[in-house]
Amino acid sequence: MNETIVIPTLDVEAIKQDFPILQRKVHGRALHYLDNAATSQKPRAVLETLDTYYREYNANVHRGVHTLSEEATARYEGARAKIARFVNARSPKEIIYTRNATEAINLVAYAWGLANLRPGVRVVSTEMEHHSNIVPWQLVTQQAGAGLSYVPFDEDGRLQLDALDRALEDGRTKLVAFTAASNVLGTINPVKEIVARIHAAGALCLVDAAQAVPHLPVDVQDWDCDFCVFSGHKMMGPTGIGVLYGRRALLEEMPPFMGGGDMIREVRLTGSKWNELPWKFEAGTPAIAEAIGLGAAVDYLTALGMERLRAHEVELVTQAWERLGEIPNLKRLGPPPPERSGLVAFAVDSIHPHDLAAILDQEGIAIRAGHHCAAPIHEKLGIAASARASFYIYNTPEEIDLLVAGIYRAKDIFAI
């Protein structure tokens, strides 16, 4: 038998039908949503999952023996198991639900940081981080009297790993917090290699995968990372739900982050004992519908296939990179494709990103303008702000044509 296996390419027009919001109009034009790095749109499967929870089995989890509570608990924990498989955690016990990536970083910064940081040791972050991977470390290192330093990036927007090695040399670095994929530069960092260097120096790492898990196949065991964080809303899930993956032994050792119901095993007025993982870190009634909704998003992404999704984004970003490069007086930020994530941030001489975004909005094209919660990157590049187009599975090459045409139109309006 000489059967050839054909990998079906994605039918983007059919996929678009799964996202009801993509049918809406903006200023009378079809919506072209190119702001996926800020938050993604949600497929019908996720919307229906939220609706079904509230209509059919709304109940608190882990607290009732009645049918509704059992159903809700089973799906809430079932979603955790799906997420664990999706990023290849060893066990669902290593998946902690949080509100978002930001809260997950704060959880580690406070729970791990306050127990392990002290004067004479340091945390290392990088110059390409989102504010959420800088500010919690500033707060906690300050409180603990520990140091904080940053690995710089080079002209192409790549981390300078020799500077990382230098920061690791003296053995005082306890943890390195770095992004897997930059939300401004589009850089995809060599996570596995960076983690190996960090571990060789006896330090721990936290990987900010907020821009990686939604767009790339991620395997936390292959990365060998200690902590990894991401947000549900950027990967087709609801807002209000995010994830901390943590290596089990580390999570076991860490004190709780917040106290309350669900996170305890035993409460006496003289003191309490913590619940086992993962609930030790989930105080109070959690975002139940949202967690189950994130499970539905993971199902949707799994069915699409992350390799295929990534291939589609590489195609789009390569095209966007080239087309934007042809526009005079436009500067693209970060390294060239294919080694970049599915977004391009750029600055056009004499047109402020706000103005560009406002003009594109009139044509139904949604892009982001500003510093994208990464002011230090812009400061280093010497620009106040940038515009950013970020793609997802439902975007098409035609939308890049519209983007480029819109930029030329803005240039006409501003007559430059």
Added chain:
Amino acid sequence: MDDFYRDEILEHYRHPHNKGRLEQPDITYEDHNPFCGDRIGIDLLIKDNRVADVRFWGQGCAISQASASMLTDEIKGMTLDEVKTLNKDDILDLLGIPIGPVRLKCALLSLKALKAGVWGMDKWPDEE
């Protein structure tokens, strides 16, 4: 779409009035919008309790730059008490285009810097 940015706004953006610094201002104040990093500063020269001269500096979008340019034209010769009573509607009247809630911050940045400078504080009485 074509009057989305009125010509007058574009004209002020391309050729802003009163842009620069004063040698010896009596009042100087700089403010910025933390969401977008835009920054506007205002220098005022005061004579007989009136605005004798004014300059602004900084960077930002067409809305923030044009409103600063128009506002600085507007306040020349005003008494400080008159400057203190300027409000959001005065700026929107000057701009003459609809401004959504997000870009309102851009439109009002120069007024905010001006009033903070004149009142000598970060907030002025009519701000919530």
